[in-house]
Amino acid sequence: MPELPEVEVTRLSFASRITGARIQAASLGKPLRWPLGCPCETLTGRTVTGVRRRGKYLLIDLQPSGLLLMHLGMSGSVMFDTHLPPPGRHDHFDLVTSQGTLRLHDPRRFGAVVYSADEQQEPASKLLSGLGVEPLGGQFDALAFHRALKDKKATIKQVLLAGQVVVGVGNIYACEALFMAGIRPTLRAHRISRPRAERLHAAICQVLAQAVAQGGSTLRDFSNAMGQAGHFQLAAQVYDRSGQPCRHCQTPIRRIVQQQRSTYFCPDCQRP
DNA sequence: CTATGGACCTGAATGC
DNA sequence: TGCATTCAGGTCCATA
Numbered sequence: 001m002p003e004l005p006e007v008e009v010t011r012l013s014f015a016s017r018i019t020g021a022r023i024q025a026a027s028l029g030k031p032l033r034w035p036l037g038c039p040c041e042t043l044t045g046r047t048v049t050g051v052r053r054r055g056k057y058l059l060i061d062l063q064p065s066g067l068l069l070m071h072l073g074m075s076g077s078v079m080f081d082t083h084l085p086p087p088g089r090h091d092h093f094d095l096v097t098s099q100g101t102l103r104l105h106d107p108r109r110f111g112a113v114v115y116s117a118d119e120q121q122e123p124a125s126k127l128l129s130g131l132g133v134e135p136l137g138g139q140f141d142a143l144a145f146h147r148a149l150k151d152k153k154a155t156i157k158q159v160l161l162a163g164q165v166v167v168g169v170g171n172i173y174a175c176e177a178l179f180m181a182g183i184r185p186t187l188r189a190h191r192i193s194r195p196r197a198e199r200l201h202a203a204i205c206q207v208l209a210q211a212v213a214q215g216g217s218t219l220r221d222f223s224n225a226m227g228q229a230g231h232f233q234l235a236a237q238v239y240d241r242s243g244q245p246c247r248h249c250q251t252p253i254r255r256i257v258q259q260q261r262s263t264y265f266c267p268d269c270q271r272p
Numbered sequence: 273c274t275a276t277g278g279a280c281c282t283g284a285a286t287g288c
Numbered sequence: 289t290g291c292a293t294t295c296a297g298g299t300c301c302a303t304a
Contacts, residue, residue, distance in 0.1 A: 003298090033299090033300090071298080071299090073281095073298060073299085074281090074298055075283090075297075108281045108282050109282080153274080153275095154274080171296090171298085173297095220296075259277095262295085276303085277303085277304105279299100279301080280299100280301105282296100283296095284294105284296090285294085286294075288292085
């Protein structure tokens with residue numbers, strides 16, 4: 001589920017409520033993608049000073065030191081409340097604080113919670129290094145984007161998903177942004193002209209911002225930390241619409257496979 | 273270095 | 289009804 005919009009919506013739904021809280025306990029369920037990296041007791045007594053986001057990672061800052069990196073993988077979601085039921089079979093991390101319990105629910109367990117003493121040190125540095133620019137942070141520049149694409153021989157869809165140029169764009173929003181920009185997903189990135197790169201840049205900004213505003217996409221069971229579903233999937237132009245008429249020109253939407261992932265596009269609106 | 277394919281894991285939907 | 293196959297929002301790693 002979680003691409004940048006879902007992670008950001010999650011962050012917005014609990015950041016202010018957990019900030020300032022003192023950690024009273026932490027507990028783990030089944031193993032996640034990576035080990036926590038410290039004993040749970042290490043977290044007890046620390047204070048949460050804020051929640052940031054980098055790409056698809058949530059960064060939970062702690063005082064007097066340390067941070068937790070949380071990733072939602074493919075099926076993760078978070079709940080934060082003063083009263084939560086006992087952990088279920090897919091609840092794999094609880095952070096009990098003075099202001100409520102933060103819980104990671106993740107059936108497939110591709111997600112992770114990792115402790116790092118410092119953002120500049122491992123494991124945080126390793127996980128965060130190599131990430132591209134934040135698309136909604138004001139640092140995302142259209143001409144720099146075009147220059148970065150010039151160095152990439154892979155298809156534009158792959159380049160967007162790889163996250164080395166720009167972070168946060170996953171399978172849904174890559175398809176949607178390429179549709180908005182009228183670009184065929186199979187086009188090699190270095191062949192994209194400056195005007196088309198500028199259009200794609202704008203499309204990425206627009207689709208991500210719109211998705212955040214709509215609470216993200218809920219395909220199966222995503223919800224924010226208050227249990228509310230997103231609605232962007234209803235506005236999708238191409239994602240998961242194989243065979244259905246393009247909302248713009250009525251041509252049937254096509255599904256292809258790139259890098260073992262489904263790609264959806266309109267063969268008429270999106271030109272090579 | 274790039275490109276590709278497999279790995280991780282569970283559940284829902286589909287097909288016979 | 290039962291069982292096998294396919295697919296799903298991500299990303300790391302081994303191999304060529």
